[in-house]
Amino acid sequence: MKKRIGYLCVMLLVMVFAAGCQSEKSGSDDGTVEIEFWSAPNPPQQAFWTDMAKKYMEETDGVKINVTPMPESPSSEAGIQSAIAAGSAPTISENISRGFAAQLSDSSAIVPLNEFEGFEELLKERHMKETIKSWKFADGNQYVLPIYSNAMLFAWRIDILNELGFEEVPKTHSEVLEVGQKLKEQYPKKFLWARADLVKPTWWARWFDFFMIYNAASKGNNFVEGSDLIADDQAGIATLELFDKLSKNDLLLTRQVTDPFETGQSIMMDIGPWTFSYWDEKFPEMKLGEKYELAMPPVPDGVSPEDAKTFADTKGLSIYASATKEQQQAAFDFVKWVYSNPEHDLAWFKQTNLPPARDDLSENETFTSYLEENPQLKEYAKNIPNAVPPIDNAETVAIQKLIGTNALIPVIKGEKSPEEAWKDMKEAINGVLK
Amino acid sequence: MFASPYLVYSLIFFLFPLLWATYLAFTNWNLISPDYEFVGVQNFVQAFFSESVRAAFFVTYKFLAMFVPIAVIGALCLALIISALPRFKGLFSVAFFLPYLASGVASAIVVNGILSYNSPFNIWLRSTFGLDINWLGSPVLAALIIALMMAWKFMGYYALLFVAGLESIPKDVYEAARMDGAVGWKKFWYVTIPMLYPSFYTVTILAVGLMFGIFTEPYVLxxxxPDLATHTWQLEIYQQAFERLHAGYGTSIAVINSIVTFASILVFRKILEVWGAKHGWE
Structure with missing residues (x-):
């Protein structure tokens, strides 16, 4: 009996090790190349890629594409990192931001897409030569093919602005403060902007507050290039000054609030196109031109609003270095097939509401009727070339955390002057970039 | 021999990872690169001087000071109420145990909703008392709210352990105490509490250990x-290893966390044993 249990334990050990050591199979005996595609962990995107993979496999022999949602434990980035560490990374995945791609490329975990044959042709076919320019990494390579690009905008409660005597949304910092002053005079309990994340150290929150205003002020300065902090001092201080004045005039509500913009508690909000399906369901009265207007972030006085840039909430596809050359090529061919037809981008747009990262989105006839039906998406389509993607540095997380802890949060809390905060932040970031 | 499956399991899932983690703590591995170097004690030195690691150390003891008394006393009160019930003890025990099964993320989202600026609760506080409280914006209140959430979640579970302890106290001990004149409060203080020593021991050690592993609630809430007031060990490890990809450094913090946890549990164990010995528990 003892011997049997002993054998059982040994077998168990062998099985566990065998399972851990087995190499990933890249194809079957009949020459079929099998690739693993990780979609973003949300049903619309998973449905889109499942449908694309099915159609591609019907048209193409010798390829099998398994589409599965990427694990979120507790974030999709952590899920990918764990998979790479465990040797179970997919062949290709979407949902890759530029900052995360910088971390991955820094460790050679993803491959440069520009080295695949047909890359230039893909850019041409999808009309994305301009959009992808800002995605070039410091080493000159393209590690991510952007799928969508949300030029983050501000929504303004135009009905309340009209009540306050304004016909248009404010375009400059002083116009914003003027609106704020009128708002407090008429509605002391309302706020200009309600955003709890403004005082949270969460690194990615800076994309939707600091970088929106900073990109507008700096006309799209890259902030960091390679290992150099090239932030625009004048634009940075002007950005912090705006937050400082908004805070001192009690125009910011930095507490958790449920639907503040929709209920009129605040009159401005950072907004991406994902909000519209929520409004359709819960706030059908939110109509463009009646209740709200969309606008690019305000610029400092002296900067033309026409030059305003904004933050691009944008993600794309990357191919993993751990896959075989055969799998990598098969994955690239699939991507090329998907983006060779604008109808696929239209299907994506309809399914996800996320604007495809194309230069011709607002002009291409394929998308005209959909944009006419959904006028709220027009402003996003128009501003794709004006949107700046996240920093491409492996220390993006640390840098954006320092923007929050050393500059934005203390300024909003009145603990530092904008100049002092900017100086402290730059010193801290330079320490990280060394 | 019968213990060998468990030993094999422990070997694979505990001992090997522990040894591997200890080794990684001395490297600069970034989690995804196949190349890394041995950096000696550099990670530990960096952790020692890190403001966020220091914050995690003190925040944990702050949570401990708030959570352990609330959870232990609350669980004991619940257990006393459940044991005194004439009927449906099982039903109530299960009902109080249910929060333990609730997802931390879901309960954090609910709490976020309750404490939001325009929640009915806050609107009522403002309109009735003129109180405008920034619950999660105040360092003390934010920590207290997280401690209370944890207590709500675990109190029912700990109460079950106390109920089992109460049920196991022999009736003749109470009878002997009654004959010696111990009734009411005296009976509770001099008989029930000392006789519950094994339950107190288990619950306190579990509660202390739990405080070193808090993640979900501060992560979501x-x-x-604010100002690192709810920054825990697990948040620091997650941020370093998974957000900044400093896995070697993150692992060194995890090793320090394990040592601090172990030492703290030993201290609490000793205190409990001294208290138990006073009442005849060896």
Missing amino acids: TGGG
């Missing part, structure tokens, strides 16, 4: 703020 506060992100570790």
